[in-house]
Amino acid sequence: MMPRRFDRILDDCLLRMDRGESLMDILAVYPAQAEKLKPLLLVAMLSRALPQPVPGYTALRVGKNQLLAEMASMQAEDSFIKPKPVRPPREGIVDRLARSLKQLQPAYRFAMLSLVVILTGGFFTLSASASGLADNIMQTLYFSFDQVGELFQLGPDSDKSMGEGILFSSDYPLPDSPGNFPGDYKYFLFEESEKNEEGAQPPGNEEPGNQGESDKKFNYGENTSYGFGEDEGQGSGQEQNQDNDNNSDGEKDNDNNKDGEKDNDNNNDGEKDNDNNSDGEKDNDNNKDGEKDNDNNSDGEKDNDNNKDGDKKEKDNNKDGDKKDKDK
Amino acid sequence: MDINEKALLYRAQTGDRRAAETLYERYYLDIYTYLFYRVSDKTTAEKFSAEVFVRMIRRLPQFTDTKITFISWLYDIARDLVDEKQQAYQPELFDETIQGSNQESQSKSANRSFKLAISHLNDQQKSIIVHRFVEGRSVKDLVKITNKSERAIQSLQHHALKSLKIALEREESI
Numbered sequence: 001m002m003p004r005r006f007d008r009i010l011d012d013c014l015l016r017m018d019r020g021e022s023l024m025d026i027l028a029v030y031p032a033q034a035e036k037l038k039p040l041l042l043v044a045m046l047s048r049a050l051p052q053p054v055p056g057y058t059a060l061r062v063g064k065n066q067l068l069a070e071m072a073s074m075q076a077e078d079s080f081i082k083p084k085p086v087r088p089p090r091e092g093i094v095d096r097l098a099r100s101l102k103q104l105q106p107a108y109r110f111a112m113l114s115l116v117v118i119l120t121g122g123f124f125t126l127s128a129s130a131s132g133l134a135d136n137i138m139q140t141l142y143f144s145f146d147q148v149g150e151l152f153q154l155g156p157d158s159d160k161s162m163g164e165g166i167l168f169s170s171d172y173p174l175p176d177s178p179g180n181f182p183g184d185y186k187y188f189l190f191e192e193s194e195k196n197e198e199g200a201q202p203p204g205n206e207e208p209g210n211q212g213e214s215d216k217k218f219n220y221g222e223n224t225s226y227g228f229g230e231d232e233g234q235g236s237g238q239e240q241n242q243d244n245d246n247n248s249d250g251e252k253d254n255d256n257n258k259d260g261e262k263d264n265d266n267n268n269d270g271e272k273d274n275d276n277n278s279d280g281e282k283d284n285d286n287n288k289d290g291e292k293d294n295d296n297n298s299d300g301e302k303d304n305d306n307n308k309d310g311d312k313k314e315k316d317n318n319k320d321g322d323k324k325d326k327d328k
Numbered sequence: 329m330d331i332n333e334k335a336l337l338y339r340a341q342t343g344d345r346r347a348a349e350t351l352y353e354r355y356y357l358d359i360y361t362y363l364f365y366r367v368s369d370k371t372t373a374e375k376f377s378a379e380v381f382v383r384m385i386r387r388l389p390q391f392t393d394t395k396i397t398f399i400s401w402l403y404d405i406a407r408d409l410v411d412e413k414q415q416a417y418q419p420e421l422f423d424e425t426i427q428g429s430n431q432e433s434q435s436k437s438a439n440r441s442f443k444l445a446i447s448h449l450n451d452q453q454k455s456i457i458v459h460r461f462v463e464g465r466s467v468k469d470l471v472k473i474t475n476k477s478e479r480a481i482q483s484l485q486h487h488a489l490k491s492l493k494i495a496l497e498r499e500e501s502i
Contacts, residue, residue, distance in 0.1 A: 007482040040486070048462075055357070063377055067348060068349070
């Protein structure tokens, strides 16, 4: 048997003895080594049976006194370790800043606080302007001013246009809106029901037969842009600018086309059209309603003007770099 | 070494009397038992025990527990002390100072034989017999005290028991 293995067996037997097992039980576990194990375990049992020596009380006291006397002599020689000074707990950044502010003179303190307030305010202003909320507010304000300006330009027929309602909505989807693109601003006019029955085109995919059923008809100006925001570069005049003007009602059209674009003017009523198109646009003018159209389109926009509503005179002075107007 | 003992040692190192007293009370019996079975004399063991703690307090500022535990360091001091003074003293072997000396004569005779036998062992074997069987320490405790591996302790206790058995047989034959 390997001696190392026997060491382990002996140790296991001693552990069993510590747990209170009898010698016979322990030897029964290792019957092959019982002969060798027995004398060693007997010696171990004899050693454990030895009484613990107990020191005298006097000796204990004398020993302690000697120890304390030695300590006193060492303290006199300053031989002990000097205790490390206890550090106060570290103060935080806020505490340090507050302490620094207290140490400053009042003028400097005020200047510091003002600087902090200005920086904080600037940060919040920048954050607000970067967010979409600020855009909405600014755009709404701009539209409001624009529409107020339009109201003053209506002229003598403004009493008819007073029935028109202007509604801007970016937050609430329109119930029957065909071009209900999220985030897109809708510009629509709801008109008197009798006007729609006369010849208004249905918006979107609605069939013409269903138009007369509703009391009010909505004319949506889809993708209406107001000179800022998306696709602002279209106002350069290089794009194809298309005007669709279905003039069929004896009106006068003034179209100043000077830019080589294609104009489709289905003027069926012997009217006078003045089309000064000077920007390379394409104009489709199906004017069938006897109105007079003055369209001075000089900004490269696309105009779809399906004017069928019996208005006498419409002025579209679109010079502000908008992208596309659909006036249904 | 637990955190309380570390704190206690640090306080004693800085000259705290109360901490030094606590260390003395905690380890005196272990050192005394070890010395008693090393020198086989109660009075000498008491004298040596006091001397061990005086040496402890002198060397305590230099003690670091990175390499050795405190109890092991204390046993080293006791062993060095015995080695130093071995030539100087004449042990009065197995006097009647051990508790149980008033027991039966048979038991006295067994104790005397055992102490005579243990005196024939070398220092390592004596230490193992005292720590493992007299003090009743486990092998893991001995690993900490002696800074030896568990396997070495198992082998050492095997040889110590074998030597003690031979010594006992010799003493009984005498």
